Amino acid sequence: PVKDSTAAIGLTILLFIIPSKLDFLHAFDKDPTKRPTKPAPALITWKTIHEKMHWSLLFVLGGGFAIATGSTDSGLSTMLGESLSGLKGLNEIMILFIVCLFAENITELTANVAVANIILPVLAEM
Structure with missing residues (x-):
């Protein structure tokens, strides 16, 4: 294809x-x-x-998409979604604060592209 x-x-x-x-x-x-x-x-x-x-940009984006694909294929995204399902009963502002805090800490370890590709589908299901 x-x-x-x-x-x-x-x-x-x-x-x-x-x-x-x-x-x-x-x-x-x-x-x-x-x-x-x-x-x-x-x-x-x-x-x-x-x-x-800017070759570094190419490698950062490529690595970010590779990490995102790996997290989807390995089931990490599903596991993350299940662990965040306990947040459904909270106030929307509190959920936003917790997710932003989580995303901020994760972006210190990996590319923003990977974090967005992991977190956004999970948030869409909430």
């Missing part, structure tokens, strides 16, 4: 292939002065990616 990541990778590869200038359209022109003398650079180059990309 094709997912969002497949489309994103496909478009990224196209950015490395599509030329930034349309000089190639004159490659078979009868007038030799209009023909391109050198290949046009691609829309994006590896040098640009290497210098401008």
